[in-house]
Amino acid sequence: MIVHALPTQGVRLLLTFGVTPLFAPLFLLVLAGCTQPESADADHWQIEKTFPEEAIAEQVAVGEAEGRAVVVEAVEGEAVEGEAVAGNAFKAGNAFKESHDGSGSLIIRCGMLIDGLEDHPLFQQEVVILDGRIASVRPIADSLPIEHGGHEASVDQGREDIQEDSEAMRDLPVWDARDQTCLPGLINTHVHFDANPEDAADYSVYATRTEEEVLALALANAETTLLSGFTTVRHTGAWFPSTIYKLRDLIEAGVAPGPRIQTAGPYLTIPGGGGDLRFPEIPEEQIPADSQRGIATTPQEFADRAQAAIDAGADFLKVIASGAVFSMGTEPGAPEMTREDIEAVVRVAHEAGLKVTAHVHSDQSGQDAILAGVDSLEHASLLRGASIALAVERGVAFSMDVFNGTYTDTVGREQGYPATFLQRNADTTEAQREVFEKAYRVGVPLLYGTDAGVLPHDMGAWQFGIMVERGMTPMAAIKSATSIAASHMGMGQEVGYIAPGRWADIIVVRDNPLQSIDGLKEIALVMKAGIIVRNN
Numbered sequence: 258m259i260v261h262a263l264p265t266q267g268v269r270l271l272l273t274f275g276v277t278p279l280f281a282p283l284f285l286l287v288l289a290g291c292t293q294p295e296s297a298d299a300d301h302w303q304i305e306k307t308f309p310e311e312a313i314a315e316q317v318a319v320g321e322a323e324g325r326a327v328v329v330e331a332v333e334g335e336a337v338e339g340e341a342v343a344g345n346a347f348k349a350g351n352a353f354k355e356s357h358d359g360s361g362s363l364i365i366r367c368g369m370l371i372d373g374l375e376d377h378p379l380f381q382q383e384v385v386i387l388d389g390r391i392a393s394v395r396p397i398a399d400s401l402p403i404e405h406g407g408h409e410a411s412v413d414q415g416r417e418d419i420q421e422d423s424e425a426m427r428d429l430p431v432w433d434a435r436d437q438t439c440l441p442g443l444i445n446t447h448v449h450f451d452a453n454p455e456d457a458a459d460y461s462v463y464a465t466r467t468e469e470e471v472l473a474l475a476l477a478n479a480e481t482t483l484l485s486g487f488t489t490v491r492h493t494g495a496w497f498p499s500t501i502y503k504l505r506d507l508i509e510a511g512v513a514p515g516p517r518i519q520t521a522g523p524y525l526t527i528p529g530g531g532g533d534l535r536f537p538e539i540p541e542e543q544i545p546a547d548s549q550r551g552i553a554t555t556p557q558e559f560a561d562r563a564q565a566a567i568d569a570g571a572d573f574l575k576v577i578a579s580g581a582v583f584s585m586g587t588e589p590g591a592p593e594m595t596r597e598d599i600e601a602v603v604r605v606a607h608e609a610g611l612k613v614t615a616h617v618h619s620d621q622s623g624q625d626a627i628l629a630g631v632d633s634l635e636h637a638s639l640l641r642g643a644s645i646a647l648a649v650e651r652g653v654a655f656s657m658d659v660f661n662g663t664y665t666d667t668v669g670r671e672q673g674y675p676a677t678f679l680q681r682n683a684d685t686t687e688a689q690r691e692v693f694e695k696a697y698r699v700g701v702p703l704l705y706g707t708d709a710g711v712l713p714h715d716m717g718a719w720q721f722g723i724m725v726e727r728g729m730t731p732m733a734a735i736k737s738a739t740s741i742a743a744s745h746m747g748m749g750q751e752v753g754y755i756a757p758g759r760w761a762d763i764i765v766v767r768d769n770p771l772q773s774i775d776g777l778k779e780i781a782l783v784m785k786a787g788i789i790v791r792n793n
């Protein structure tokens with residue numbers, strides 16, 4: 258059993274039982290005082306009065322016996338003390354957790370603070386968080402006694418020193434990370450929660466998973482991503498777009514743990530292109546209809562598909578301009594969509610105030626996409642100097658997944674990925690890293706993106722190392738995964754920067770990541786909107 262507390266729709270605890278790959282439709286108990294999340298269209302019950310603890314335990318047992326996930330939402334102070342909670346260690350917390358009311362209001366004291374925007378860190382700072390948002394960032398008062406570690410924080414400690422503040426602020430619990438480093442929650446601008454790397458060994462799995470299995474997979478991957486320190490992601494295309502809209506909405510409603518998600522909806526792709534799930538060995542009738550929502554052949558059809566995706570809930574759009582490494586019958590170096598096709602999508606998206614990103618490996622497709630007006634490129638593996646310069650001129654950002662080639666070439670090879678995938682991966686890995694070096698040197702805005710789904714979802718921070726190895730400063734690499742990514746996503750006022758007004762999405766690491774960037778692989782604490790969701 259896992260327990261999370263998320264601050265939406267007032268103060269409450271959210272208990273999630275049995276988030277496993279096997280789980281069936283969500284099963285909700287909504288207790289008094291909580292509104293029912295509109296997006297949770299699976300089985301759910303709304304209870305008008307306070308639900309007795311024994312009844313909660315009984316429903317949990319029934320749900321578990323049936324292999325269902327059971328989500329219990331409770332108003333603070335009602336179920337918190339109940340049987341359903343007692344005896345189960347909070348995954349998210351410890352002694353601090355017990356005294357932390359889950360309101361999203363606290364103070365975190367940081368030995369070093371990398372705010373995500375500035376080029377230099379601050380030292381001995383405290384971040385005051387009220388209702389999930391950052392209220393202030395300021396030096397820790399000198400009079401405060403120094404305690405060791407971040408695990409024994411006391412709610413009493415530090416209250417008296419906040420004399421100048423309001424009554425409410427004086428009562429805030431304090432999290433002590435004075436021997437550690439705080440950073441903004443990280444942002445991964447290229448993920449696919451409806452896929453796992455090992456799926457590449459046999460893509461026919463996408464034609465056989467049920468809708469419930471895809472949702473379970475996406476929920477598990479979203480949770481893993483959050484616990485790895487990534488509090489916001491850009492979901493760059495899905496073979497099961499409807500499931501990802503649902504996932505995004507469940508997380509936003511506080512019903513499921515996961516990062517904030519901007520999702521592109523379906524891949525906009527030509528028939529048989531890099532975003533088409535139709536493989537020769539799968540009978541046509543077994544191809545999930547949801548995977549075919551973005552397939553088009555003319556500019557007008559692309560415009561229609563783009564509009565349909567926006568109407569269905571896409572936050573931005575993704576075009577598959579050239580062939581892909583992980584698809585059947587396509588070549589990464591070969592253009593697929595025409596410039597006119599891409600222009601049609603850009604027109605529809607920009608009219609709706611949304612951005613477009615283009616999957617490109619080929620140089621020609623990179624140029625076409627930039628000239629068609631896209632806002633960013635994914636991969637950009639085979640771009641030549643002139644196209645990189647054009648990107649700078651047009652302010653087009655790159656999200657370059659420069660680490661996963663190593664994973665595919667080693668673990669993927671062991672797992673028996675098809676030889677064509679391995680060959681295309683080999684053809685694009687080093688080439689892409691060289692493009693990355695050039696792009697950084699000439700000032701292309703670089704968005705941190707790993708292509709999670711090709712890379713395991715718990716390896717989100719593994720790419721920082723190679724970005725630094727290939728020329729980035731550690732601070733620039735961190736900014737690509739915080740303020741730069743947030744600003745590109747239009748979320749710069751919300752996340753990616755530890756500053757007043759933003760959500761308190763904060764991670765803590767033990768080491769100094771400016772000295773050892775791989776320290777970001779070892780997250781000590783993850784906080785989303787002022788709620789500690791991981792602490793170890």
Ligand SMILES: [Zn+2]
Nearest residue numbers: 447449493708
């Ligand atoms: Zn991808």
